[in-house]
Amino acid sequence: DTEVTQTPKHLVMGMTNKKSLKCEQHMGHRAMYWYKQKAKKPPELMFVYSYEKLSINESVPSRFSPECPNSSLLNLHLHALQPEDSALYLCASSRGETGGYEQYFGPGTRLTVT
């Protein structure tokens, strides 16, 4: 299984809502990532989890809160978002070892903040 799954596919939320994005992989990968992608732009790294510990936070606002409950799951909790947070949120995973392994991406969650 070389698939990264993400739910939901689409999400519309108001600025006062709390929602969560979910990501799952069963490839035994030990690194998982959240990216944000605006239209016609490249993905921008938000967070990296390595062996279920947060290893990189790219100065992301606290209204985005990541969580890694176990080695297969990655969540992104959303609270008090702004309209400019509307984007495609991509999850990815990799083996996590040094030496270079590609990241496998999920299909993304299209988020619209109203």
Place this chain on the structure above:
Amino acid sequence: GESVGLHLPTLSVQEGDNSIINCAYSNSASDYFIWYKQESGKGPQFIIDIRSNMDKRQGQRVTVLLNKTVKHLSLQIAATQPGDSAVYFCAERGNTGTASKLTFGTGTRLQVTL
């Protein structure tokens, strides 16, 4: 800061012709490079990768060339097909402990005409 960039934002090729997508990178310490294909509404899909100790790598219909002297990366697609129409991103990878951080280029849209 360090960046990965592309020369052409849009490339239009006829079906059956070869395509060449270029990428310039600025981080001379990068030791691993990846090309991704992203179709509309989907997450990036791994195409091919290359380590910095190589200058050429071939896959099925695709070849990646790396010129470290001028910090240039290219993706060649042979006999381009309509299904190759997508946005192509190059990315460089920097080791950060056991997780790696990908920095993406700005992307090139490949349009295949019949």
